[in-house]
Amino acid sequence: MRGLSRTALAEVEQRFNAVAASADLGTLADELFAVADLLDREHGLRRGLSDPARPADQKEQVVRGLLEGKISATALEVAVAAVRSRWSHAGDLPDSLERVGVMAAAAEAESDGRLDDVEDELFRFGRILSANPDLRRALSDPGVPAERKRELLAGLLGGKVAPSTLRLVTQVVVHPRGRSLETALDQYGWIVARARERLVGVVRTAVPLGEEQKQRLAAWLRATYGRDVHLNVEVDPRVLGGFSVKVGDDYIDTTIAGRIEEVRRRLAG
Template sequence: MSETLAAYRYAKAVMDLAVESKQADALEKDMRQVREAIAESEDLRDLLGNPVVNTAEKLKALKAVFAGAKPMTQKLFDVLGENKRIGLLDTVAHQFILLYEKMQGQDVALVTTAVPLSAAQEKSILSQLKKITGKETSLKNEVDPELIGGFVLRVGDLEYNASVAGKLDHLKRELIKR
């Protein structure tokens, strides 16, 4: 099973529980804090991804860093730890946020580029997305220098890869076929 699919399933389960217990708003804040902390702390990223550090130590660190988190967030840490999936925490938090935004009626497009988008580029992409989807969409830009150039656009389940790295990969597959 792919990592993203597994993360989606955890996020969906937590979302269902959060909605049922009317805690979705509070959990969404926790998930944003989790993503922010992981993005800002190289030490935390290294700890969560390190196979040498045992799960109990990872959970101890998470509970110390996120001591003020809701009990349901703490329980998510435990479940991920029990299932040896603690390394998925950032992706689970991201999937939860996407589910929350969708539940709120917001479509969020994720654009991954080699360099940050300018305001004019963001505006152009948003206008094209409105034409395609017929809905107002917010835009999130992630930077990945390995794309070399171009972009990868994801809206919901749809993905459009117009990156140089993606085109090179496609060319490589075509050459291997022959």
Template sequence: MAGVSSESLTTALTELEARLPGASLQLATELFGILGTLDSSAGLRRALTDPSRSGEEKSALVRQLVGGKVSADAADIAAGLASLRWASARDIGDALETLGATVVIAVAENKSAVSASGISGLEELENDLFSFNRTVASSHEAQRALSEPQASAAAKTALAQKLVPGASEEAKVLIAQAVSNPRGLKPGRLVERFAQLAAKRQQRWIATVSVTRPLTATQMDRLQSALNALYRRELKINVTVDPALIGGIRVQVGDEVLDASVVARLGELNRQLA
């Protein structure tokens, strides 16, 4: 997805963010249900991506289609998506799939530690998705069954649940979606994509800190407190020693970089002198 569709997806994800703290698996299931309706009608996809229609018209069409059948949140999200511009009929479905998966991932993220080892809900979700793919990859019989075009979605979902009986509810929702509606992909490939989305979201809250020498316990405590206050949540901090920095510190959280190193300052000076 690129160009106008990529911009629209970014807009939709930004708008979705405000709903994620209280998101539920039911919301994700409703979004996936709307996706199924969208995938079943080429005419509907064309109507929702027709550049000659206004965003209001397309939004109203979605509300008319799903009104009373899903929650207000699901209807709002789908209608908002339809109001945006899309380069192709396929792109709006891909975007809705991403939004549904993001809701599931956020539900996992909102959970507290889930095991004696203290792994997070996101880590548990990733582990379950990878476990499913490893199990499927080790069984040609399972691969054939999950790719059998004559098998019902219910049968494939039931088989998938048996392959990972101890998986979290969030993982079960994503795995069920991947095997029941892979949308032209192999189920394992879609599960892998969901795992990548989970990993990307988890990376948002990992701070990679580069310093020229190891930090003391006191310095670590101060750094942890400062970054937690800056991002308004508990971050995981990974510290690496990089003598090439010469001095100072470099912090990366997701795509954001805070660079106070000597190398960065020298680079800026060189740019000013060039």
């Protein structure tokens, strides 16, 4: 987000942080997702509530009239903060509510001591989708009813992942909002990592890393970036040997495949 929307998002997050402490975080996440989904469906409502020329008090009155008694007081306060803010683009309004919904799920995971699990499980499920085209088609097919997708995910993941992970994956699958499932899962993973103000490093290696290797790599990245880096490790035999790490826009490649490609480029030049 840029300009007005970046400021507005900070205001919504600040309001969320102020009211979420006493909330049922799982319920709060579901309610914020539901409001974001409502605004996605109702284009006229979204345009009206994000119109910077419309008085904030009037927009608040509309939201309270629509949602009061249907969602918790906490979720309503966050929604009111969102519509009272000024957005550069109408789509940034539901985006902000989805984002704080993910933050609520992350806070739920942290309170359960499972935030690391959620980060790992979102990453792994994205890679499972990439490796299983049939599953990906079934979950991304708009012709498959939402309830059927929920049942499929419950059967696949229920009792095997953290409740927050199942909540987030279900939201992505049922309401992808124009994104690929892998892209949405990556975005959610970034927001979850931000709950602890950590960076995320995607490591590609030919063989699984041992725990000591992961700790050494994490310590090196922490010293490099000045903050913790959560490692998502992807085993890919095509790298041949060594490893690569992607942190944000930075890419560190020590793989044999990378060196071979570099030699090829130099020869071609």
